Amino acid sequence: MNELATTLLQIIIVVLAGRACGALLKRFRQPVVVGEVVAGIILGPSLFGRLAPDAFAAVFPAHSVSILLSLSQVGLIFFMFLVGLEFAPGLMRERRESIIVISHISIIVPFLLGTGLALYLYPRVSDASVPFRSFALFLGTSMSITAFPVLARILEERHLLRSRMGNSVIACAAVDDVTAWCILAFVVVVARASDPAQLGVRLGLVAVYAIAMIAGVRPLLRKLLPRVKQLSDEAVLAAVLLVVLASSTLTELLGIHALFGAFLVGAILPRDAQLTQTLVAQTRGLTRVIFLPLFFAVTGLRTNVGLLSGPGLWLCCALVLVVAVGGKLGGAMFSAKASGFSWRESAAVGVLMNTRGLMEMVVLNVGLDIGVISRGLFTMIVIMALVTTAATTPLLDRLVHGLRELPAGGEVDVAA
Amino acid sequence: MNELATTLLQIIIVVLAGRACGALLKRFRQPVVVGEVVAGIILGPSLFGRLAPDAFAAVFPAHSVSILLSLSQVGLIFFMFLVGLEFAPGLMRERRESIIVISHISIIVPFLLGTGLALYLYPRVSDASVPFRSFALFLGTSMSITAFPVLARILEERHLLRSRMGNSVIACAAVDDVTAWCILAFVVVVARASDPAQLGVRLGLVAVYAIAMIAGVRPLLRKLLPRVKQLSDEAVLAAVLLVVLASSTLTELLGIHALFGAFLVGAILPRDAQLTQTLVAQTRGLTRVIFLPLFFAVTGLRTNVGLLSGPGLWLCCALVLVVAVGGKLGGAMFSAKASGFSWRESAAVGVLMNTRGLMEMVVLNVGLDIGVISRGLFTMIVIMALVTTAATTPLLDRLVHGLRELPAGGEVDVAA
Numbered sequence: 082m083n084e085l086a087t088t089l090l091q092i093i094i095v096v097l098a099g100r101a102c103g104a105l106l107k108r109f110r111q112p113v114v115v116g117e118v119v120a121g122i123i124l125g126p127s128l129f130g131r132l133a134p135d136a137f138a139a140v141f142p143a144h145s146v147s148i149l150l151s152l153s154q155v156g157l158i159f160f161m162f163l164v165g166l167e168f169a170p171g172l173m174r175e176r177r178e179s180i181i182v183i184s185h186i187s188i189i190v191p192f193l194l195g196t197g198l199a200l201y202l203y204p205r206v207s208d209a210s211v212p213f214r215s216f217a218l219f220l221g222t223s224m225s226i227t228a229f230p231v232l233a234r235i236l237e238e239r240h241l242l243r244s245r246m247g248n249s250v251i252a253c254a255a256v257d258d259v260t261a262w263c264i265l266a267f268v269v270v271v272a273r274a275s276d277p278a279q280l281g282v283r284l285g286l287v288a289v290y291a292i293a294m295i296a297g298v299r300p301l302l303r304k305l306l307p308r309v310k311q312l313s314d315e316a317v318l319a320a321v322l323l324v325v326l327a328s329s330t331l332t333e334l335l336g337i338h339a340l341f342g343a344f345l346v347g348a349i350l351p352r353d354a355q356l357t358q359t360l361v362a363q364t365r366g367l368t369r370v371i372f373l374p375l376f377f378a379v380t381g382l383r384t385n386v387g388l389l390s391g392p393g394l395w396l397c398c399a400l401v402l403v404v405a406v407g408g409k410l411g412g413a414m415f416s417a418k419a420s421g422f423s424w425r426e427s428a429a430v431g432v433l434m435n436t437r438g439l440m441e442m443v444v445l446n447v448g449l450d451i452g453v454i455s456r457g458l459f460t461m462i463v464i465m466a467l468v469t470t471a472a473t474t475p476l477l478d479r480l481v482h483g484l485r486e487l488p489a490g491g492e493v494d495v496a497a
Numbered sequence: 498m499n500e501l502a503t504t505l506l507q508i509i510i511v512v513l514a515g516r517a518c519g520a521l522l523k524r525f526r527q528p529v530v531v532g533e534v535v536a537g538i539i540l541g542p543s544l545f546g547r548l549a550p551d552a553f554a555a556v557f558p559a560h561s562v563s564i565l566l567s568l569s570q571v572g573l574i575f576f577m578f579l580v581g582l583e584f585a586p587g588l589m590r591e592r593r594e595s596i597i598v599i600s601h602i603s604i605i606v607p608f609l610l611g612t613g614l615a616l617y618l619y620p621r622v623s624d625a626s627v628p629f630r631s632f633a634l635f636l637g638t639s640m641s642i643t644a645f646p647v648l649a650r651i652l653e654e655r656h657l658l659r660s661r662m663g664n665s666v667i668a669c670a671a672v673d674d675v676t677a678w679c680i681l682a683f684v685v686v687v688a689r690a691s692d693p694a695q696l697g698v699r700l701g702l703v704a705v706y707a708i709a710m711i712a713g714v715r716p717l718l719r720k721l722l723p724r725v726k727q728l729s730d731e732a733v734l735a736a737v738l739l740v741v742l743a744s745s746t747l748t749e750l751l752g753i754h755a756l757f758g759a760f761l762v763g764a765i766l767p768r769d770a771q772l773t774q775t776l777v778a779q780t781r782g783l784t785r786v787i788f789l790p791l792f793f794a795v796t797g798l799r800t801n802v803g804l805l806s807g808p809g810l811w812l813c814c815a816l817v818l819v820v821a822v823g824g825k826l827g828g829a830m831f832s833a834k835a836s837g838f839s840w841r842e843s844a845a846v847g848v849l850m851n852t853r854g855l856m857e858m859v860v861l862n863v864g865l866d867i868g869v870i871s872r873g874l875f876t877m878i879v880i881m882a883l884v885t886t887a888a889t890t891p892l893l894d895r896l897v898h899g900l901r902e903l904p905a906g907g908e909v910d911v912a913a
Binding site: 082083084085086088089090092093096097100147148151152154155158159314315318319322323326327329330333334339362363364365366367369370371 | 506564
């Protein structure tokens with residue numbers, strides 16, 4: 082079988098498996114992303130590779146995976162751009178104080194707990210080639226992720242987006258997202274820089290880039306908007322994608338990751354309904370149907386549950402899960418209670434912020450790309466992300482269900 | 498510079514160059530495709546590689562081209578599916594006889610002249626590893642291509658689609674397209690089969706595939722249409738693209754080329770305005786803006802005008818051009834005159850059918866992939882395709898201009 086036929090067959094299998102698992106798990110009220118991640122893991126060395134090693138080697142020969150990886154990387158850039166487009170800074174206007182409290186606590190607590198956990202995990206799942214500093218920073222970051230896009234979809238499906246709780250959570254998730262990206266960018270620069278001088282230069286360049294994009298490119302794009310809107314749909318797409326690609330290339334060259342550049346362009350693009358609609362309509366289909374499943378498949382190919390051999394490593398995995406849930410769910414819940422929500426609402430806030438979704442997969446793949454985490458730890462965090470995401474809707478539905486039975490009052494907002 | 502940054506930079510350069518050349522040549526009333534092909538050639542070894550070999554090696558390092566090729570191949574599958582969607586068998590209902598005469602003559606004449614030319618070219622631009630039979634068949638095929646999509650766009654821009662001449666030409670081009678694909682599929686099977694028995698089996702399998710698609714899958718799809726239309730846009734896209742990918746993989750495994758499978762699915766899909774609109778809206782943007790320029794860039798990287806060293810090879814190139822124009826333009830023009838068109842209309846028919854556009858590039862890349870043509874001949878036919886496509890609109894405008902000055906009558910149809 083030649084290379085093109087192999088690639089096409091891989092795409093078919095990946096897309097089919099993703100849709101089948103997505104549809105199956107949707108019956109159990111799971112968001113589609115959980116099914117797609119499960120499909121990726123099933124197709125990887127954890128299951129398919131273990132049960133049928135010959136067939137696995139025929140379908141995913143080692144050399145062909147680089148093509149799949151390139152396709153998924155280019156696709157992920159489109160996807161991160163779409164995530165950026167969904168980012169709505171306007172959400173933060175109301176209830177500003179409680180949002181700032183909840184979002185910061187729900188980042189700081191899991192981050193600190195994660196770096197603490199690094200003390201236990203470093204000698205067990207890392208090797209001497211990775212400095213402890215990078216390892217601990219990365220583990221902390223990976224604990225503090227909240228999946229803004231998955232969360233937005235869950236709230237939308239449950240008609241909770243306009244409730245007091247939903248509105249606050251989505252704003253907190255947006256703040257968390259951006260904060261986590263900034264921390265991750267910082268961690269990547271730290272991990273990649275070879276000496277303090279280079280680190281300083283790198284961080285300076287990243288800061289210059291970010292300021293130039295927000296203070297220079299953003300107003301420029303707003304000024305150009307009336308002209309851009311006169312172009313054909315295709316020309317608009319070409320112009321915007323060129324900016325996205327240029328920004329991605331720049332961030333990749335700066336030593337952070339291409340996806341930051343793509344996300345930032347999406348986030349700073351002028352909020353214009355017609356423009357957004359034009360861009361989303363032309364990119365979401367192929368990105369969602371072909372490229373995102375490829376990304377999950379690549380993640381699945383890198384995940385190997387077989388690496389967690391022995392009770393010691395499964396204990397590590399359990400600790401990752403406990404720390405992640407304790408830090409994020411706990412941090413978000415208690416800070417929500419402290420800012421005036423009811424206990425039930427606060428629990429819902431905690432459960433929702435605990436959703437890692439595919440953002441965690443993105444972060445993890447960055448960690449593996451830059452070499453700060455091992456395949457074993459990668460697998461543990463994939464399991465953690467899957468468990469926290471899968472737990473979200475069942476827990477939320479219980480809380481909402483309970484709330485629906487309450488008499489009218491402040492708390493009923495949640496189910497509004 | 499790492500691999501991802503290289504790929505992203507290549508995409509940026511390719512897309513920018515394509516759009517710049519396209520916009521520039523549009524001022525000279527050229528279809529966009531001419532500019533995009535020129536951009537591809539400029540970026541290849543013909544110009545960029547010759548003028549700045551170091552920069553060329555930095556931007557397009559040999560190992561990175563395989564990623565570009567994979568991206569362009571996957572994109573070309575989407576594109577060929579879109580070309581298939583544009584294919585309208587209904588066009589052939591009117592003026593059936595003249596369409597059959599013109600389309601067949603305009604394929605047979607250049608095909609025969611092309612195989613004749615092979616006698617002269619074979620000792621000069623081929624080597625003994627390629628059998629003469631395959632070489633001659635391929636050269637004949639490459640002479641008989643008409644670019645249906647480019648032609649449709651030119652006629653649309655000139656408001657000629659509903660004239661008597663325009664209507665006939667577009668139907669002839671559609672017939673030519675399908676016939677040329679069939680011949681090409683046959684040629685590829687012949688060139689790839691190692692012995693007569695294998696050839697027979699291969700041709701049999703291809704016939705079974707084609708019959709199964711037209712007699713089995715096509716009515717099945719029509720039956721499923723009402724159900725498919727109830728799905729979300731994303732699910733419709735996923736379902737159709739899975740069929741496209743499966744058909745492409747099958748044709749690739751059958752020894753013809755993945756693009757045949759993609760084209761055929763587009764062509765047999767039920768003609769439903771809403772379905773077509775859903776599919777086109779979700780795939781055309783990225784395909785046109787990112788993937789098609791990548792295909793032209795890959796074509797340009799394979800084209801090397803420097804290979805045509807010495808007057809002997811330029812004479813070969815000139816002969817290719819003369820035979821291609823003489824066979825196609827001449828064959829179409831005289832058969833149009835014979836089926837009752839005026840001389841001026843017949844000349845317009847000839848000029849239009851002579852457009853090779855990007856279909857010729859697709860055919861050429863197949864020829865290079867299966868090894869029946871050399872890089873030198875590849876370059877000659879690229880030049881021929883470029884010249885015939887670039888000549889179309891200036892010649893057509895002269896003819897239409899002349900016709901517009903005539904008093905009302907049969908011929909004025911052309912400018913209607």
